[in-house]
Amino acid sequence: MEEYLSQLNEAQLAPTIHTEGALMVIAGAGSGKTRVLTYRIAYLMHKGVDPFNILSLTFTNKAAREMKERIAQIVGKSEAKNLWMGTFHSIFAKILRFEADKLGYPSNFTIYDSQDSQRLISSIIKEMSLDKDIYKFKQVHSRISSFKNSLITVKAYFNNPDLMEADAMAKKPRIGEIYQHYVDRCFKAGAMDFDDLLLRTNELLNRFPEVLAKYQNRFKYILVDEYQDTNHSQYLIVKALADRFQNICVVGDDAQSIYAFRGANINNILNFEKDYDNVKTYRLEQNYRSTRNIVEAANSIIDHNKTKLDKIVWTANDDGPKIIVNRLPTDGDEGRYVASSIFENQMTEQRKASDFAILYRTNAQSRAMEDALRKRGIKYRIYGGLSFYQRKEIKDVLAYLRLITNPKDEEALKRVINYPARGIGATTIDKLVLAANHYKCAIFQVMEGIDRIPELKINAGTKTKLQNFVNMIKSFQVTNQTADAFTLAEEVTKKTGLVQEFKKDATPEGIARIENVEELLNGMRDFVEGQKEIDEATGSLAEFLEDVALATDLDKEVDDEDRVALMTIHLAKGLEFPYVYIVGMEEDLFPSGMSMNTRSELEEERRLFYVALTRAEKQAYLTYTLSRYRWGKLIDAEPSRFIEEIDDKYLENLTPIDSYRYKSLINTDIFGAVDKSKLRQTKPVSSTPPPSHKPTDDQLQKLRKLRPISKGSQKVDTETMNKLVPGTRVEHMRFGIGQILNIEGSGQDKKAEIKFTQGGIKKLLLRFAKLKVL
DNA sequence: TCATTGGGCTTTTTT
DNA sequence: AGCCCAATGA
Numbered sequence: 001m002e003e004y005l006s007q008l009n010e011a012q013l014a015p016t017i018h019t020e021g022a023l024m025v026i027a028g029a030g031s032g033k034t035r036v037l038t039y040r041i042a043y044l045m046h047k048g049v050d051p052f053n054i055l056s057l058t059f060t061n062k063a064a065r066e067m068k069e070r071i072a073q074i075v076g077k078s079e080a081k082n083l084w085m086g087t088f089h090s091i092f093a094k095i096l097r098f099e100a101d102k103l104g105y106p107s108n109f110t111i112y113d114s115q116d117s118q119r120l121i122s123s124i125i126k127e128m129s130l131d132k133d134i135y136k137f138k139q140v141h142s143r144i145s146s147f148k149n150s151l152i153t154v155k156a157y158f159n160n161p162d163l164m165e166a167d168a169m170a171k172k173p174r175i176g177e178i179y180q181h182y183v184d185r186c187f188k189a190g191a192m193d194f195d196d197l198l199l200r201t202n203e204l205l206n207r208f209p210e211v212l213a214k215y216q217n218r219f220k221y222i223l224v225d226e227y228q229d230t231n232h233s234q235y236l237i238v239k240a241l242a243d244r245f246q247n248i249c250v251v252g253d254d255a256q257s258i259y260a261f262r263g264a265n266i267n268n269i270l271n272f273e274k275d276y277d278n279v280k281t282y283r284l285e286q287n288y289r290s291t292r293n294i295v296e297a298a299n300s301i302i303d304h305n306k307t308k309l310d311k312i313v314w315t316a317n318d319d320g321p322k323i324i325v326n327r328l329p330t331d332g333d334e335g336r337y338v339a340s341s342i343f344e345n346q347m348t349e350q351r352k353a354s355d356f357a358i359l360y361r362t363n364a365q366s367r368a369m370e371d372a373l374r375k376r377g378i379k380y381r382i383y384g385g386l387s388f389y390q391r392k393e394i395k396d397v398l399a400y401l402r403l404i405t406n407p408k409d410e411e412a413l414k415r416v417i418n419y420p421a422r423g424i425g426a427t428t429i430d431k432l433v434l435a436a437n438h439y440k441c442a443i444f445q446v447m448e449g450i451d452r453i454p455e456l457k458i459n460a461g462t463k464t465k466l467q468n469f470v471n472m473i474k475s476f477q478v479t480n481q482t483a484d485a486f487t488l489a490e491e492v493t494k495k496t497g498l499v500q501e502f503k504k505d506a507t508p509e510g511i512a513r514i515e516n517v518e519e520l521l522n523g524m525r526d527f528v529e530g531q532k533e534i535d536e537a538t539g540s541l542a543e544f545l546e547d548v549a550l551a552t553d554l555d556k557e558v559d560d561e562d563r564v565a566l567m568t569i570h571l572a573k574g575l576e577f578p579y580v581y582i583v584g585m586e587e588d589l590f591p592s593g594m595s596m597n598t599r600s601e602l603e604e605e606r607r608l609f610y611v612a613l614t615r616a617e618k619q620a621y622l623t624y625t626l627s628r629y630r631w632g633k634l635i636d637a638e639p640s641r642f643i644e645e646i647d648d649k650y651l652e653n654l655t656p657i658d659s660y661r662y663k664s665l666i667n668t669d670i671f672g673a674v675d676k677s678k679l680r681q682t683k684p685v686s687s688t689p690p691p692s693h694k695p696t697d698d699q700l701q702k703l704r705k706l707r708p709i710s711k712g713s714q715k716v717d718t719e720t721m722n723k724l725v726p727g728t729r730v731e732h733m734r735f736g737i738g739q740i741l742n743i744e745g746s747g748q749d750k751k752a753e754i755k756f757t758q759g760g761i762k763k764l765l766l767r768f769a770k771l772k773v774l
Numbered sequence: 775t776c777a778t779t780g781g782g783c784t785t786t787t788t789t
Numbered sequence: 790a791g792c793c794c795a796a797t798g799a
Binding site: 059060087088089090113114194195197198258259261262361362363364365384421423424425426427428549550552568569570571589590592593594595604605608630631632 | 775776783784785786787788789
Binding site for chain 1: 790
């Protein structure tokens with residue numbers, strides 16, 4: 001047996017060497033699933049499987065890179081580099097580039113990021129003269145995105161009366177038309193958005209049996225990490241590719257499913273056993289990462305969820321310190337507390353800055369943390385938020401580069417055609433767009449043939465300006481034939497006047513902008529150098545742009561500087577830190593006010609909390625405030641229900657509970673009044689205590705049986721609930737005024753279907769919806 | 775056509 | 790409080 005396999009425990013070894021057939025690995029937090037995936041691939045290769053035949057889909061590019069490095073250490077670099085390993089988006093973007101002509105796309109198609117998509121949708125809404133207050137571009141985008149992720153094409157949409165009716169009821173009857181225009185415009189621009197990378201892959205595999213066969217035969221072994229976060233579109237791709245050999249291994253943890261909001265379907269993992277023949281399921285339940293206190297506290301949280309797979313996470317680690325809970329007056333104080341606590345731990349425990357992470361629910365919370373850390377002189381790095389490649393100045397440079405590789409790219413064109421200002425104004429652009437729509441071609445093509453379209457009525461001066469622009473781009477295209485990406489980019493920033501434009505601004509921000517552009521150019525130089533080492537890569541501009549489009553903030557190489565990490569909980573998935581501070585543990589923030597209306601949304605927030613807590617190896621801190629700045633205003637806050645849900649024995653409260661402030665929405669009746677007699681009622685009923693050492697199989701069986709499925713502990717005043725009958729007019733905090741159409745379910749699960757004057761029909765769980773009878 | 779200003783909107787999370 | 794966009798005047 002290979003030496004590396006001895007590093008695995010029994011539970012990890014079994015799925016690692018089970019190479020044939022379909023298997024599912026349910027892996028608790030910190031149970032070593034990455035190790036299983038890595039060694040499994042190494043093992044396959046040792047058994048003689050060609051790396052070309054292995055497809056491994058990961059959640060981030062960083063995870064892929066790290067796994068590849070690890071595998072390279074075991075099987076050798078030259079073998080490992082042939083593995084197909086990456087995110088769904090990056091792997092299938094490569095395949096789509098190769099097969100693009102079959103779908104009528106150019107192989108150098110652009111990838112639109114969310115901002116590009118939203119700008120395009122915005123302009124479509126404007127061109128259709130629709131009310132932008134009703135058709136909000138972000139909402140429309142997310143609606144279209146969800147269609148695409150469910151494989152609902154424009155045609156399918158118009159064939160589905162339910163969907164159309166739902167949009168009509170929401171006062172947005174023209175969503176379908178917007179969708180139609182959006183798809184057409186993307187296609188015409190030679191652009192795919194993020195969702196297209198999956199949708200078009202499905203199209204490719206469905207429409208072309210020979211292509212399907214080719215990739216089925218190629219990918220004899222398929223591995224999917226974070227399977228619980230795959231959406232329907234991804235699910236179908238995997239299913240199609242695995243169909244022939246059925247050598248598929250999916251790894252996931254239903255308790256860490258946190259992407260339902262972008263279409264992830266938890267049923268993919270819950271139903272895996274039905275999808276393939278003879279599925280073998282393995283469980284990794286021993287946590288190696290965290291102290292027992294943290295593991296058990298996390299278990300006590302997830303116990304509140306109804307929908308979950310049977311799984312008991314335990315650890316042999318020490319108890320460790322309790323989770324510290326602290327209440328602070330404001331968000332500023334919260335930041336100062338966290339900063340000084342980090343400072344203290346650094347001193348007393350001799351810890352590096354990189355041993356600490358501050359996790360929050362929303363990016364907006366980072367500011368208070370930053371300020372405090374900066375004042376204390378603690379180095380930090382913020383991940384996510386406005387990522388490097390989303391900054392305006394970077395996008396400006398990239399837009400020129402995009403336009404050079406794909407002149408049809410409409411969003412890139414509109415971004416730079418008059419930046420820096422060259423006298424091509426909105427009127428002219430509108431005319432061009434109109435003509436492009438009319439002739440069903442790209443704007444750039446209209447500009448090239450401007451002399452042949454006299455009806456445009458563009459005056460001679462403007463015409464010259466347009467021609468100069470076209471010629472400039474064309475000359476860059478010539479350069480692109482011979483020069484590498486870095487050389488070209490340098491020329492572009494100079495000749496377009498971008499550099500001069502940026503230099504006009506001498507403010508600190510302006511200087512930072514120039515530095516960012518320099519950093520981008522340096523990054524391109526590194527890229528060109530790096531690509532020379534890879535066989536298939538050409539170091540072309542197109543390749544660089546693809547990497548950039550699909551890069552996440554986590555992927556960016558950083559100097560090895562020792563810094564505290566600040567990020568959202570979503571971004572922290574898969575990472576671990578000795579010390580973790582989870583800040584903003586307040587109702588309406590975490591759980592988010594947007595996610596408290598249905599049980600499933602609330603359960604997702606709870607899983608998010610579970611993810612946050614299980615990032616901690618040694619010590620976790622939870623903080624909340626009494627009031628915090630939101631939307632520029634100081635507003636009152638109350639502690640998150642999630643704090644209450646953890647059994648007290650795992651917590652050390654630095655600020656004992658002040659009973660009148662400590663009210664949770666659960667205890668608030670539907671009229672908003674607080675029933676003080678019920679204040680402490682939601683303390684978790686002590687369930688079967690989690691085992692403190694490795695349980696025997698017998699014990700595990702028993703625990704699984706005893707495990708309560710639902711708590712159903714909150715009582716709601718039935719009398720007030722009974723007032724809510726169909727026809728009642730009610731007011732909701734967020735959705736405004738509406739009328740109850742229907743009531744369903746009973747007791748704790750009673751739901752009302754409500755038609756709101758604005759925002760359409762919503763189904764709300766009465767226990768959580770703060771409804772006022774009118 | 776361009777620059778400035780004021781108003782409105784934002785905050786859920788991301789490939 | 791900050792960002793983006795639209796309206797306004799030069």
